[in-house]
Amino acid sequence: MLDWLYPNTCELCGELSGATICPACLAGLERVPRPICLYCGAPTYGLETGTDRCRCCRVFPRVYDFARAALMRTPVTTELVHAFKYARASHLCVALAPLLANVWEQTPELREHGDWVLVPVPVERGRLMRRGYNQAEELARALGKLRGLRMLQLLQRVGTEYTSQTRLSARERQLNARQAYRLIPGITEAPPHLLLVDDVYTTGATARACAAALRRLSGVQKIGVLTLLRAE
Numbered sequence: 001m002l003d004w005l006y007p008n009t010c011e012l013c014g015e016l017s018g019a020t021i022c023p024a025c026l027a028g029l030e031r032v033p034r035p036i037c038l039y040c041g042a043p044t045y046g047l048e049t050g051t052d053r054c055r056c057c058r059v060f061p062r063v064y065d066f067a068r069a070a071l072m073r074t075p076v077t078t079e080l081v082h083a084f085k086y087a088r089a090s091h092l093c094v095a096l097a098p099l100l101a102n103v104w105e106q107t108p109e110l111r112e113h114g115d116w117v118l119v120p121v122p123v124e125r126g127r128l129m130r131r132g133y134n135q136a137e138e139l140a141r142a143l144g145k146l147r148g149l150r151m152l153q154l155l156q157r158v159g160t161e162y163t164s165q166t167r168l169s170a171r172e173r174q175l176n177a178r179q180a181y182r183l184i185p186g187i188t189e190a191p192p193h194l195l196l197v198d199d200v201y202t203t204g205a206t207a208r209a210c211a212a213a214l215r216r217l218s219g220v221q222k223i224g225v226l227t228l229l230r231a232e
């Protein structure tokens, strides 16, 4: 039934491939170039030497321990995320999860612990009802299967769609995000190593807001952030 609805053509080039994204298209997606800021994961293009933090991260308070992403946000990868927001999300997430697993191999902070628990960034309830899924959760589930990791829902998104982030300035996003993510009522403790999973890291406002909420849980030692895409 599913094969009939979704014949195995590549989401990007449309060629028959037997895979949601064909190997050539997968290889062609733009990875986050090294070196990166060791805090937020932004590519530094070798311009900022002698420090492990980018200029931005010297301004923002340190809330999470590190953020990493698999791909740069480009027109092609944006189209991909758009497709999994509105179409066959779980297929795409399974196809893209190996890219997140690759980040694992390149990140000593992740390899350091074997007990990371994946925490998807929640979406607002109305959107969840309409779409039927949360793309961050689909990504976390696919990655969890690949690496044998547990997923836990700890956060909730509050507010209405009027607080959708897209049309806001960076400063507005920061304020808005801080009010938009809360711990699920009744949750007071969590495992020591939490890894927030989301589709896109834009200004970092969402990651910082979620991490700030998670910091209030007892037992938490490290909070990492892993996203599929990274904006410049």
Ligand SMILES: [Zn+2]
Pocket: 010, 011, 012, 013, 014, 015, 021, 022, 023, 024, 025, 026
């Ligand atoms: Zn293709």
Ligand SMILES: [Zn+2]
Pocket: 037, 038, 039, 040, 041, 042, 053, 054, 055, 056, 057
């Ligand atoms: Zn940085």
